[in-house]
Amino acid sequence: MLFSSPIFIFLFLPIVIFLIGVGRKSWHNVILLFASIFFYAWGALSQTPIFLFSIVSNYCFGLLINNADGKKAKLYLSIGVTVNLLLLGYFKYFNFLMENINTLFSATGAKPIEYSKVALPIGISFFTFHAMSYLIDVYRKKVTVQKNLLDLALYISFFPQLIAGPIVRYIDVATQFQKRTLSLEKATVGIQRFIFGFAKKVIVANAMAYLADKIFDAPIGEISAGTAWLGIIAYTFQIYFDFSGYSDMAIGLAKIFGFDFPENFNYPYIAQSIKEFWRRWHISLSTWFRDFLYIPLGGSKGSNAKTIRNLLIVFFCTGFWHGASWNFIVWGMFHGTFLLIERIGFDRVLSKVWKPIRIGYTLLIVMIGWVFFRANDLTAAIDYLGKMSFTASKENVQMFLIEYLDTKTIFLLSIATLYSFGIFRWVIEIIKKIFNTNKNAYQFIFYSTKFIISISLFFITVLYMAGSTYNPFIYFRF
Numbered sequence: 001m002l003f004s005s006p007i008f009i010f011l012f013l014p015i016v017i018f019l020i021g022v023g024r025k026s027w028h029n030v031i032l033l034f035a036s037i038f039f040y041a042w043g044a045l046s047q048t049p050i051f052l053f054s055i056v057s058n059y060c061f062g063l064l065i066n067n068a069d070g071k072k073a074k075l076y077l078s079i080g081v082t083v084n085l086l087l088l089g090y091f092k093y094f095n096f097l098m099e100n101i102n103t104l105f106s107a108t109g110a111k112p113i114e115y116s117k118v119a120l121p122i123g124i125s126f127f128t129f130h131a132m133s134y135l136i137d138v139y140r141k142k143v144t145v146q147k148n149l150l151d152l153a154l155y156i157s158f159f160p161q162l163i164a165g166p167i168v169r170y171i172d173v174a175t176q177f178q179k180r181t182l183s184l185e186k187a188t189v190g191i192q193r194f195i196f197g198f199a200k201k202v203i204v205a206n207a208m209a210y211l212a213d214k215i216f217d218a219p220i221g222e223i224s225a226g227t228a229w230l231g232i233i234a235y236t237f238q239i240y241f242d243f244s245g246y247s248d249m250a251i252g253l254a255k256i257f258g259f260d261f262p263e264n265f266n267y268p269y270i271a272q273s274i275k276e277f278w279r280r281w282h283i284s285l286s287t288w289f290r291d292f293l294y295i296p297l298g299g300s301k302g303s304n305a306k307t308i309r310n311l312l313i314v315f316f317c318t319g320f321w322h323g324a325s326w327n328f329i330v331w332g333m334f335h336g337t338f339l340l341i342e343r344i345g346f347d348r349v350l351s352k353v354w355k356p357i358r359i360g361y362t363l364l365i366v367m368i369g370w371v372f373f374r375a376n377d378l379t380a381a382i383d384y385l386g387k388m389s390f391t392a393s394k395e396n397v398q399m400f401l402i403e404y405l406d407t408k409t410i411f412l413l414s415i416a417t418l419y420s421f422g423i424f425r426w427v428i429e430i431i432k433k434i435f436n437t438n439k440n441a442y443q444f445i446f447y448s449t450k451f452i453i454s455i456s457l458f459f460i461t462v463l464y465m466a467g468s469t470y471n472p473f474i475y476f477r478f
Contacts, residue, residue, distance in 0.1 A: 001042045003194075003249045004201045004465065012039065013253075020182070020257060029154050029177060032257060039159040040122070047121040050091070055153045057083060058131040062138050062152070066145035077139040081132055088128045094118045096324030123163035125321055129288055130156050134170040136292055143171050151177045160253035164246045166264035166284035173259060180258035190255030192454045197248025199457045200241045202464050207412050208238035209472050211404060216374055218399055220383045226401035228387040235374045236367050237416040240269065242472075243282070269420040272358035273350055274338040274365055285321070289314050304344075311343070312336050322373075327381060331372040338365055 001008050016035045023031055041048045061080030065073050095117050102112035134155070137143045146152040154177065161168050215223060215231030223231070247264040254261045268280035278286050297310040312333065319332020342350070350358050368385065375381035418424060431446075 001039055004198060029151060033150055033154045036157040036159040044122045050121050054131060055156050059149050059152050061135055062145050065139050073139060077135055080135045084128050084132050088124055091118055091121055091124055093324045126165050127156050129167050137171050143174050160250040166247055166261060167288050168261055172262055176259050182258045187256045190252040193252030194249050195454050195458045197245040199461045200245030202461045204412055204416050205238050205241035205245055208234045212238050220387055221396040223399045224397045225387055225390045227399050230401055230404055232367050232371055236370055267422045269363055270359060270422055271362050273342055273362055275342055277362055289318060308340055311339055326378055327372045331369050334369050
C-alpha cells in the first residue's frame with residue numbers, strides 16, 4: 001500500500017485518523033500498532049510472520065542485553081545483531097549469491113545448482129536497521145530498554161517509516177511513545193508536509209520516471225548522446241523527488257500522530273563536494289552507518305590506511321544495502337572512491353574554485369553514479385556511459401533529444417530544477433526580509449498562501465493520480 005495510492009489516502013489514513021481522534025489517549029499506541037501491522041500485511045501477507053518474528057526476537061534480545069553485564073551483554077548483542085543480519089542476508093542476498101555461484105560454475109563447466117528463488121519481504125532493510133539500532137543503543141546504555149512489547153513493536157512497525165524510512169533511531173523517538181502532543185496546529189503542519197511530498201512524488205517523480213524508463217529501456221544504439229543525458233537527468237530528478245517526497249509524506253504522517261521524525265534530505269543537489277552530498281542525501285542512512293559502522297571500525301582515527309579501509313567498507317555496505325546487485329556495489333564504491341580523493345587533498349583544490357563549479361563537479365559525479373544505480377546490469381551501465389560520452393556509434397540513432405522535450409516535460413524539468421537548487425527557498429527568504437518590518441502582514445500572507453497552495457496541490461495531485469496508473473516507487477523494493 002503506497003502512500004500515493006487512493007486506498008491509502010481516501011480509506012486507510014482517514015480511518016486511522018478517525019480512530020485516533022475518538023479513541024482514548026491510552027489506546028493510541030495500540031491503534032497505531034494494529035494499523036501498522038495491517039498496513040504491512042496488506043502488501044505482504046505471506047511475509048508478515050517474518051516481520052513479526054523480527055519484532056518479537058528483538059524485544060527478547062533487548063531484555064537479555066539489558067539484564068546482563070559485560071561480556072554476557074556483548075554476547076547477547078552479537079547474537080541479536082547476527083540474527084538480524086542473517087534474516088536480512090537470507091531474504092535479500094540469497095538469490096544474488098546463488099546467481100553468482102552458478103555463474104562461476106558455468107564458467108568452469110560445472111553443473112549449476114538448482115534453487116528456488118526467495119521473495120524479498122517489503123521494507124526488510126529498513127525495519128532490520130531500526131531493530132539493530134535499538135539493540136546497539138540498549139547495549140551502549142544510551143536508551144532504557146523497552147519492556148512494553150507493544151511499544152517496541154510500534155517503533156519497528158510504525159507505518160509512516162516502515163517500508164521506506166527515514167531510518168528513525170529508537171533514541172530519537174523513545175520518549176514519544178508515552179509523551180507526545182496531538183494538536184490541530186501540529187496536525188495541520190503534518191498534513192501540509194504530506195501534501196507537499198505527495199505532489200513531489202505523483203506530479204514530478206512519476207513524470208520523470210516515465211521519461212527515464214522510456215530512454216533507459218530503449219536499445220542503446222538507437223538513442224542519441226543528448227537523449228542519454230536527458231535520460232539520466234530525468235532519473236536524477238526521479239530518485240530525488242520520489243524518495244524525498246516519500247520522506248516528506250512519512251514525516252508529515254508522523255507529525256499528524258504526534259511524532260517528530262528527523263529530516264532525511266537537505267537539498268543534496270546543491271552540495272559542493274561528495275562529502276557534503278552525503279550529509280544532505282538520505283541523512284538517516286548516512287548517520288546510521290557513521291554511528292554503527294564507521295566509528296566502531298575506528299573512523300578517521302589512526303593511520304591513513306585504516307581510514308581508507310573504513311571508508312571503503314562503509315561505502316561497500318552502503319551500496320550493498322541498497323540492493324543485491326553488482327551495480328549497487330559499484331555505485332557505493334564509486335562514491336567511496338571520490339570521498340577518498342577529496343579526503344587526500346582534492347577538497348582543498350575544490351575550496352579554491354568558483355562555487356558553481358564545485359556544485360557542477362558534485363552533480364556530475366552523482367549523475368554518473370546514478371547510471372549504475374538505474375541500469376539493469378554493469379554492461380548496460382557502461383554502454384550507457386559510453387553513449388553519454390558522445391563517442392559511441394551514431395549509425396543506428398533513431399531517438400533524438402528534441403523528440404522528448406514537449407511543453408509539459410520542459411515545465412516539469414524547470415520546476416524540478418528550481419526546487420532542487422533551492423530557488424523556491426531563496427525566494428521565500430527574500431519575501432521574509434521584505435516583510436520583516438511588518439511580521440503580522442508577512443505571517444498572514446505566508447500562511448494564507450501556504451494554505452491555498454496546499455489545497456490546490458492536493459486536488460491537482462489527486463487529478464494526476466486518477467488520470468494515471470503509472471505510479472512506480474524506487475525504494476519500495478529495499
